[in-house]
Amino acid sequence: MLMNIQKVLDEKVKEAVSAIYGIALPTVEFQPTRKDFEGDVTVVVFPMLRHVKGNPVQIGEQIGTYLKKEVSEVSGFNVVKGFLNISISDSFYLSFFNKVKDNDEFGLIAVQDDAVMVEYSSPNTNKPLHLGHVRNNLLGYSVAEILKASGKKVYKTQIINDRGIHICKSMLAWQRFGNGETPESTGLKGDKLVGNYYVAFDKAYKEEIAELVAKGVEKEVAEKEAPILLEAQKMLQKWEAGDEEVVSLWKRMNGWVYEGFETTYKNLGVDFDTYYYESDTYLLGKDVVADGLEKGVFYKKEDGSVWIDLTDEGLDEKIVLRSDGTAVYMTQDIGTAIQRVKDYPDVNGMVYTVGNEQDYHFKVLFLILKKLGFTWADKLYHLSYGMVDLPSGKMKSREGTVVDADDLMEDMTQTAAAISEELGKLEDYSDAEKKELYKMIGLGALKYFILKVDPKKRILFDPKESVDFQGNTGPFIQYTYARIQSILRKAKETNVERAALVEVSELHLKEKELIKQIQLFPETIQLAAENYSPALIANYTYDLVKEFNSFYQQVSILGEEDVKKKDFRVQLSQKVGNTIQSAFKLLGIDVPERM
């Protein structure tokens, strides 16, 4: 027996149309029957009218009659306008349930050969991570987990932007104003300390511009000629030349930042299989560019800069190498992509988790790789997501308007603690247990808040209105999971019998709805993988949980006198709990035993 009733019906509907009208139908359109109509699955008749002439209601009736007679799982039907609503027998759902109930891996596909590399996070090392990075990290991590669950082998990676003028700015400011401060001497997290000097640089820079303008220098000129900026540029040149002092400072300050990042990643619950550093890879692309120049993919301008002409594809000309021969962002990305395929030959596709402000960049990058003749260029995907904006607009590190990642996580944990303390359900928990739980809930709220939104859409985050803990939220789902665990503990204590195969004569409406929702889990994972969308998993889980709470309210589980029904309901609850856990794992959210 097939697990999905649609697959059964698909064949049978075609068979019916063929038997009744002698016409071969290419496809059949299904949808779940809306709540306000009777039935479980609905066949939409309208699209058939292109092939079968006639009255949709009549056609629906005829197909329905055929199905009822020929398909044992079909227990009844009704036709409303052009919609054929089909009722499926309880025994179908029960037998499905028995088949999957003890499979904790239900919906997950074992890893196959097909490997994909998912890049995410990829921060600059001159400042701490903020809410924008949080979205990136959560998205990348979750998509990687979803791809794994859909049967792909996944390598998580990032490219760390550890060199460039922005780092030199922090370094220079530290040299000038730092008085030898270190994370140890200040007690500050390394990334925070370095970030402070990035801000300090900007402040000094702006002051210098103001001074110059006061002296009558044009603003645009002042912006280019402020002494501190010129010095930062000089520092970058020294770095590229391998100046010992500069390189050593660079290593030292980056080391501070990495330590800070590591803490943030750990708290956020994300991880990586392999790291790439821009300082290692920025030269790689140059050879490829030289090659491409020979092949005529690129061309050289008089000043020596190298370009690609993409006007035929409706894009512009794009620079791939500066006139002084140094690499630009694009050069490095070309090199990095090629290096990754060399390092992981089984990789058959890469996902770049990068904000939508870089849509154009990736369009160009993929096109260049294709023109260079790399067949895998077709398998590259830019997971483009919307920015996280504040009510005041875009977050800007330099202006200090960012929502810091560490602070945010701490805030969320505090809020979870406050709510939990007020409810006072966990008096017997130790402080350590409480602490762990509050973090789980706080992060659950944050992660769900971000991941439930379609990645493409921008998120407006108002720090004044804290993230909800009620309604369509992570904690609501965690709470339901905890409730289920409570039932399971009690069922165990009271020795509720646990049959290998549950057996009940008929299903309560809510029970059937729950099984239907469980049935959707595998296809939801596949859909989420195809669309690179954790939001689909989040929405699915919410629907499941909402249905369960309604069931929980309406139907007594442990209070049921019929032992077979009681057993079934306990096992159904367990399956729902297990599905919540699996789904949330794909979002990187943990679930509690109690809360």
Added chain:
RNA sequence: GGCCUCGUAGUUCAAUGGAUAGAAUAGAAGUUUCCUAAACUUUAGAUGCAAGUUCGAUUCUUGCCGAGGCUACCA
């Protein structure tokens, strides 16, 4: 200017071209001698505007209005 996203209840989010556009939150009204009330039940409230394609459009096309982004020898 050119190119790319996005406009859905007061607010935050849903809706493979399908039925009466779903939730949450804020608002109103209820449910705790009953398995955890971070819950459940009821109620009111929305597709920016205008055409077009279609049996049928929130979804596809075009125009307008509005928001954001890209258009650097920055990353």
